Amino acid sequence: MNTSAIVVMLLTLGTVTGLMLYFFWRVIKTPPKPEPDSYLDNDDEPGRQETLR
Amino acid sequence: MSANKESWGSRVGLILAMAGNAVGLGNFLRFPVQAVQNGGGAFIIPYLVCFLVMGIPLLWIEWSMGRFGGKFGHHSTPFIVDTMGKNRLWKYIGVFGIWTNIAVAAYYCYLESWTLSYVFHSLGGTFSGMDQDGVAAFFVEYVSLGESTFGIPFEPVVFFLICLLLNTWILSQGLAKGVERVAKIGMPLLILFGIFLAYKGFTITAGENGAINDSTVGLNFLWTPQYDKLWSPSVWLAAAGQIFFTLSVGMGTVHCYASYVRSKDDIALNAMSAGWMNEFVEVVLGGAILIPISIGYLGIDRVTELVQSGGLGLGFRTLPYLFYQWGDFLGALAGFMWFGLLFFAGITSSLAMGTPWIGFLQDEFNWKRKSAAWSFGLIVLILGMPTVLFFNYGVFDEYDYWAGTVSLVVFALLESILFAWVFGINKGWREIISGSDIKVPGIYKFIIKFVTPALLLWVFLGSLFTPKGGDWAAAFSGNWELDNSSIIKKIANSDLKAKLAAATDPAVIEQLQDTLFFVNASRILLVAVWLSLALLVYIAYKKRVREGRI
Numbered sequence A: 001m002n003t004s005a006i007v008v009m010l011l012t013l014g015t016v017t018g019l020m021l022y023f024f025w026r027v028i029k030t031p032p033k034p035e036p037d038s039y040l041d042n043d044d045e046p047g048r049q050e051t052l053r
Numbered sequence B: 001m002s003a004n005k006e007s008w009g010s011r012v013g014l015i016l017a018m019a020g021n022a023v024g025l026g027n028f029l030r031f032p033v034q035a036v037q038n039g040g041g042a043f044i045i046p047y048l049v050c051f052l053v054m055g056i057p058l059l060w061i062e063w064s065m066g067r068f069g070g071k072f073g074h075h076s077t078p079f080i081v082d083t084m085g086k087n088r089l090w091k092y093i094g095v096f097g098i099w100t101n102i103a104v105a106a107y108y109c110y111l112e113s114w115t116l117s118y119v120f121h122s123l124g125g126t127f128s129g130m131d132q133d134g135v136a137a138f139f140v141e142y143v144s145l146g147e148s149t150f151g152i153p154f155e156p157v158v159f160f161l162i163c164l165l166l167n168t169w170i171l172s173q174g175l176a177k178g179v180e181r182v183a184k185i186g187m188p189l190l191i192l193f194g195i196f197l198a199y200k201g202f203t204i205t206a207g208e209n210g211a212i213n214d215s216t217v218g219l220n221f222l223w224t225p226q227y228d229k230l231w232s233p234s235v236w237l238a239a240a241g242q243i244f245f246t247l248s249v250g251m252g253t254v255h256c257y258a259s260y261v262r263s264k265d266d267i268a269l270n271a272m273s274a275g276w277m278n279e280f281v282e283v284v285l286g287g288a289i290l291i292p293i294s295i296g297y298l299g300i301d302r303v304t305e306l307v308q309s310g311g312l313g314l315g316f317r318t319l320p321y322l323f324y325q326w327g328d329f330l331g332a333l334a335g336f337m338w339f340g341l342l343f344f345a346g347i348t349s350s351l352a353m354g355t356p357w358i359g360f361l362q363d364e365f366n367w368k369r370k371s372a373a374w375s376f377g378l379i380v381l382i383l384g385m386p387t388v389l390f391f392n393y394g395v396f397d398e399y400d401y402w403a404g405t406v407s408l409v410v411f412a413l414l415e416s417i418l419f420a421w422v423f424g425i426n427k428g429w430r431e432i433i434s435g436s437d438i439k440v441p442g443i444y445k446f447i448i449k450f451v452t453p454a455l456l457l458w459v460f461l462g463s464l465f466t467p468k469g470g471d472w473a474a475a476f477s478g479n480w481e482l483d484n485s486s487i488i489k490k491i492a493n494s495d496l497k498a499k500l501a502a503a504t505d506p507a508v509i510e511q512l513q514d515t516l517f518f519v520n521a522s523r524i525l526l527v528a529v530w531l532s533l534a535l536l537v538y539i540a541y542k543k544r545v546r547e548g549r550i
Helices: A003-029 A046-050 B011-022 B025-029 B031-037 B041-071 B077-082 B096-123 B132-143 B155-172 B175-202 B215-223 B227-231 B233-246 B253-258 B268-298 B300-307 B311-326 B328-365 B369-389 B395-422 B425-433 B443-464 B472-476 B487-491 B494-502 B506-546
Strands: none
Touching: A003 B011, A003 B041, A003 B215, A003 B268, B011 B175, B011 B253, B011 B268, B011 B328, B025 B031, B025 B233, B025 B268, B025 B311, B025 B328, B031 B041, B031 B215, B031 B233, B031 B268, B031 B300, B031 B311, B041 B077, B041 B227, B041 B233, B041 B253, B041 B268, B041 B395, B041 B425, B041 B443, B077 B096, B077 B253, B077 B328, B077 B395, B077 B506, B096 B132, B096 B155, B096 B253, B096 B311, B096 B328, B096 B369, B096 B395, B096 B506, B132 B155, B132 B311, B155 B175, B155 B328, B155 B369, B175 B215, B175 B268, B175 B328, B215 B268, B215 B300, B233 B268, B233 B395, B233 B443, B253 B328, B268 B300, B268 B311, B300 B311, B311 B328, B328 B369, B328 B506, B369 B395, B369 B506, B395 B425, B395 B443, B395 B506, B425 B443, B443 B487, B487 B494, B494 B506
């Protein structure tokens, strides 16, 4: 491959993959908000309910 | 009261469903072709700029509009936009957010059914031993409803019905148990299949298995930047168009999904995560399959010729043949994975198209989820059958043009004006950052108010008055002759009429006359559907007034 094609390709693939992983990681690492929230999972989890008191 | 009490199961599930809504067949078939036709590696610059100043703002606008409408119990665009603007006409603009989905689903489910059928044909070894012309002829025979190699009469109709039944059944199961569950299975599988095919695309060696080029030739062709093309408005218009269609904005599906998010929960980070996931699938995976594999086996000249007719032909007429260059087992496996990933890309989008109509019936007429889902299936069946039966007479393309292209631009332009100028950027900005798990850069307040609507207006006007051959320099110098692909020329059927005037063969003349008839009939049908939906919105409005809900 020619140099300019490699540079553009690697920069683009690296940036897009990096940002995708970064934002998804932020979603996973962000603690959920106290119930009631928008999601059904953990609706009855005691720890999540207590934060309301 | 609305019968709609649904919720998403989890935050990751919502993001995967939203990413699945955005990821479609275009990520794999349209993006690489657009890149090749518009400056190779240099295309990525306007593409990413448009993503930053048009794509991300539109995602934030639609997510926040949806969540705002959800506070008032609205889950479809007519009454979501009605809560944001005082003018009574806004709700009829919102009709686009249901109409587009129904009309697009009508032909998209047919396209999706091809991928399902091709999965079975790949596993069944249909393409084994066929030459390239044989695979191309199979496709032509298939869409002409010709004889099936499986011995199933009217096989495309059967697969269309299976696909539609599957979509309807999943939709009837609800958001968390239906749509979200499919996204949680489909998106990881799509990425897995994509990584396998991208690996194959990156490791082709000239002289092995009939390859005439190394992968690097295709990658060079795709990624070598032609910086002079950056000055062409056509390239920027193509990049803006690609960003627009890949994110599924301007449809009403994002609003609908986001309307089930509570006001204290984040939308800004969710939108970024789903948006970048779509970009990963499109740029990283989509860029590594179609073009490198095709060029590896067919060479640059042949592929340049093939991409003129778009990525659909390359994906269905050519790739099944190329996969079999890797041997019978890998050929069948690669075919299964390619059409499998296209199927998952398709179904996660078509499911999203069903939700605004279902939400509308639940909110306004207290329909149960199951009845609403089956009504969607029935409407799509009625509206979709003409695309199956009269595919060769331009019905499919006509739906795609008006519902899948023009309508998106019109609705997105109007919603961006509504959000930034009617609802007001200050209130709108508060909606975006409310509950946000990331710091939204303040510059976006300016971008959303000025840049995004201006860009959308430019995309719309550029499509309305496209100059002949995309020659903007000639147009601006005073010779503004319209191209046959411009909206104005499309309305007048200029291209078809020119072909008809030039035709001498009676069979060709008859085919063109029939096409003209079916094109006009499709338009009448689409307008009739829009008017029927507008009437339903009017009835719903009157019902709300009677019940004291307005």
